Amino acid sequence: MKIAFVATYPPRQCGIGTFTHSLAHAMKNNGDDKNEIIIIAMTDNHEVYAFPPEVKLIIHQEQQTDYLAAADFINRSGAEVCILEHEFGIYGGQSGVYILPLLHRLHIPLISTLHTILENPSYTEKAILQQICKMSDKLVVMSHKAIQFLEGIYDVPSEKIIRIEHGVPDIKFDKATSRAEFKLTDKKLLLTFGFVGRNKGIETVINALPQIIEKHPEVYFIVLGKTHPNVLRSAGEEYRNYLQLLIKTLNLGNHVLLLNEFVEEKELFKYLAACDIYITPYVNEAQITSGTLTYAMGSGCAVVSTPYWHAAELLTENKGRLFDFKDENGLVKVLNELLENPEMLKTIQKKAVVYGQDIIWPKIGERYLQLAERLIAEPAKPEPKKDSAIDLLLLPTFSLAHIKRLTDDTGIIQHAKFGIPNLKEGYCLDDNARALLMVCMTYKQKKNALALELMPVYMSYIHYMQNTDGTFRNFLSFNRNFLDEVGSEDSFGRTIWVLGYLMGHAPNDAYYQTARLIFFDASPNFEKLKSIRGIANTIIGICYYLNTNPSDDEMKMCLVRMTDVLVEHFEQNQSENWNWFESLLAYDNGILPLALLHASQVLENKKAKNIAFEAMRFLTSHTLKDGYLSVIGNRQWFVKDKERSIYAQQPIDAMAMVLMYHQAFVVTGERGYLEKLFTSFMWFLGENDLRMSLYDFETKGCCDGFEDYGVNRNQGAESSLAYLISHLTVLQAYEESYHSQELNREETN
Template sequence: MKIAYIATYPPRECGIGTFTNNLYKSMLIDNKPKEQKREGFVVAINDNNLNYKYPEEVKSIIRQEYQEDYLKAVKYINLSGADVCILQHEFGILGGQSGVYILPLLHRLEIPLIVTLHTILKTPSYNEKAVLKEICKMAHKIVVMSHKAVEFLTNIYDVPKEKIALIEHGVPDIQFNPEKSKKKFKIENKKVLLTFGFIGRSKGIETVIKALPEVVKKFPELIYIVLGKTHPNVIRHSGEEYRIFLLRLVKNLQLENHVTFLNEFIDEQELFKYLYACDIYITPYLNEAQITSGTLSYAVGVGAAVLSTPYWHAVELLAKGRGRLFNFNDSDDLAKTLTGLLEHPEDLSELKNNAGEYGKKITWPKTGEKYVTLAEKTMKDEHSIVIQKEKELDLLILPPFSLAHIKRLTDDTGIIQHAKFGIPNLKEGYCLDDNSRALLMVLMAYQEMKDKRALELSPIYLSYIHYLQNADGTFRNFLSFNRSFLDEIGSEDSFGRTIWALGYLLGNAPNDAYYQTGKLVFFNAAPNFEKLKSIRGIANTMIGISYYLRSNPSDDSMTERLRNLANVLMKHYNENQATDWNWFESLLAYDNGILPLALLHSAQVLNDPKITETAIESMNFLTTHTLKDNYLSIIGNEKWYKKEGERSVFAQQPIDAMAMVLMYHQAYFVTKDKDYLNKLYTSFLWFLGENDLRMSLYDFETKGCCDGFESYGVNRNQGAESSLAYLISHLTVLQAYEEFHRSDLKLV
């Protein structure tokens, strides 16, 4: 069995790195015949561009905030011959927003995954919860170290209980003589209290210091050792502010002879000498939100008498007489407990014996074997590896269709274009693009579902379009919240999107009043159709004309306009098409699917085989670059993708996913090739987490859609453009599902 480990690793000074080093050594002890030999390697995570001199087992390095490193690492793992991967998860060691960079790595992993969770938050942020839930979905087994962690995973993160394994934190099997250890540190005549680990304000060390004056009155030989460096994150943000505060507190309480700070990160051999030398070990954390504590496990493991505040892990680990608890931030309670134990050595001895007996059960050799057993079971499980296959149209996993967020964004003027998270951002006002998309969406909703709420919204968006039209048939785009015009003429993209919505209205009008208003605005704009220069403005306009002509096929003048616009698009294609580059421009930019979609629509009306051929060629080219890994990877707007250059991954936006959904739907409508329905559905799942970041853009709480994702993670703002793109895509899936079942075909 060959095991890949992903985690921080020594010599990086990190508790999880130490954990991983112990896990690695304890799992790979070779006590079996040669044919069953265990081997492994480590993928180490670096921080802040620091370089470390790693041991030979580290075969790959991930720089925490460089997502390309995560993708290189997974390629290495997949080609390494590893049988199983074990990830140590802690939000602070992984890159991107809430550690999101690990998700693309895990998604591409081709071997079973075991994840050890070192932190499980009771009240996570939206992103923290979303990232951890996605990790748990992809993991075959999840290891936690306490019963409270199991409770949180099942109740808060909806993880099936059978997926969770409880394996307690391992403790090195290191033993020293307490008397000799005290003698080494020249504290043989002292009553020794000890706290070790990274130092930060949450550790509550001041609680112990404030308790000491009362204790040293009775035990003047007492000394409190604080062993550990200030946490690197604390150093970066606050320097040594907390340590200086503690030093001043010691001086003010005149405890200089009773408190010693050892500002160093020591190896385990030296650490265990201190643990054996101490009389009482203390973890005075300030709140309950600590699901796992390696320092506490070490103290119990060596059979120390332990005092702790009642944080989650301590309550479990110190039960049944293995330690004592005192109240959070309660120095008086701690002073009484310390004094009582020091006055009654028999009680102290009992705590040590109980802890020591338990510690024998959680040594690293035993813990390592539990991980080995779990890894072997995971490998043998025939269902452990999910084989990637073509996505099939399944309405059961779709969220219920909801207009809640759109209604939230809409007032009596129109739809507000932007939002702060799920709240309308009135400062940004309105735009023509979004009101046109909104009109299209509500008309589709009424057509598909006969949703009267959608029909009630449609006059708002139609009247906005009418209000923004200039006398020459062009349109303004932006309107402030106080209804002041912010431009004279909008973009050609906004013009084309408006014609698309109006054309759909003319082909699917719910009543005559809407039809007549739409017709008036549409034909006022018509003289501008052939003045368009932007190929996306042209493409959107072609789609609108095509919808109009389906219900008005005898309009020869409009048919000719459509043909002229299609020829412009074809000209662009012919000028830019080359070997391995079947596209309309020298780059793949934004809203790419709209271009093949426009040709597919016009081909249906014009019955031109050349247009159909070009539409299919360009669609296949786009598919090759965005759907090759069986999920939609949109060309990012960060840098786009220039011919013979590198494609941009980030700044992926929902309108691009919508264009792909619509493109494949129209391709199915034209060709009746059922493969396009599978591609349509795969593209739609981009919204629900089948994407490069493995994060859902749809917000199940607000019923809105996030504005896309950047290199750091999801942009949680839920503006009109993104939410409408999701809803139009959702409605298209519903329509495709009905069309498919009406055809009496079956998906493969």
């Protein structure tokens, strides 16, 4: 069997790396050398490591393209299974989000070993771990508490989880020989090891020592470990200096040794062999797995620990002793009792030895191998047959809660800090136009009372922002001061779009007449527009108007002329392998083919229709080629003959794709467009380059997009409205598809 590992790896000094090395070689050495391992090793902070030969590829932690290259490498390597060692801090991006695209691209079974499972994760941490769990075939954890968390907090099905304990090396040293080597023959050795930081609680032991030494002057305490690299970068040796000062203050210089070393495994086990009592005095319970604790028990040490999760679970049945967090007196009591009762100490040590024999690395490696073999042997699951291209069960419950939160009696606030309205940024025409479109769609489909209640708020904002010449201002401060004289052509076009839509779907005559008044006051400006997106949005609004007013020949001629402008832009910019309206793919791209699809229906214009589909195929080839939507990022737009931008992807671009494919389905009746529509919608729910959901199930808002570091958690109006309009379009498309199928059945019968 060929096994790929993604993790840190020696000589990088990291507990996960040590674990990976031990597990990989335990799996390799099981089965008469028939197994082969390949390591995909993580590096950090531009460090250069002399990796051993089994490391076949390196991922630089903050280099996103390395993760994608690693996925391709693993898929081509002949590996039959991949094992991910997961810890948030070792992968790049916000909370290690860069690992998700790698996992998504794997074509082989995935086992993920979870070294950290948080009880109170941040939004991003929870979302990332849930995605890892979703993409993994099996999840390995090392404690029962971890299983409880995965099932209760992260909603992971129990059949996906398996508990395999942390392994320990099968290394044994003679106690007397080791003590003699370290010149500790006449000492009682207390030991702790691992990376040093304030969460380790070492000061609790130091503060307890004077009372212990008073009865047992032969006690000697060794702290074996370097300062944690993250602590070193942020605070230097502040904690170690504090411990040194504490040792000096308590006059413990002859009883405590701080060894600032990362020792090799064999050396470590010599210290463990020499140890009388091993102590883990961690300061809080939130540690689901402790490799140091497992090593100490596995080597036969009597362990005294605070009751963090892993210790509380492991030290049952007299396999060790517990004392409370930061409880110096409790520690004094436990240590004095053990030091004064050698038989009690030996009983605990014997139980630890028995426990350790079951978790030596060869046995742990064999369990991982058996798990991998079962996964490889499982037949590939057939794709479930879908009755529809759209799966409504995947849609969150439709909710206007966040929109209501953003809306006051003036209009919808354009920005938010996380899910809270940011009043400092005020209002804009763009968002109030989108909001009016969304509530019109909502009321049309759902007869939602809140949508009807919000409709006049957005309508009155649009009316208030219209100038006497029919143009519109865009921005309004929170205290209702105008912030511009004339808004963008994009905002103009979006406003015409919703006015045209409202005239076709007004809930009563007052809304219709108001929309008509504003629309025709603006109409002298239609053909003055220069921006092709402003033109496209306006075309869509005119088409909605003409759908219910087909005899307006003057407006139809305006539509002809504006459509010709888009057609001309396409013909001027089209070249071999570039079928588009500009020399770049920028923002809101789907709106351009969408406008021509609408116009071609109203005008029965074959040329416009053909160009719409040609442009749509071109856009699809660059954004939907890997089975999910990857819209053009706004960091650097996709200039012809140059590299496209992946990041700074925004919800309005996904909405435009949803609307474009919906209109293509309306025009053609081809179900393939429904599949593309639904794939584009799923961008909001995590089927994207980052594998992260932008929809916030708590606030019912939508995040503003994602950057290279992760999701932008602000949930402004534009993003949340883009999500809701897309959601409503999916529901509408599903209904249309259902009725289409029913008609086909009737015709067949």
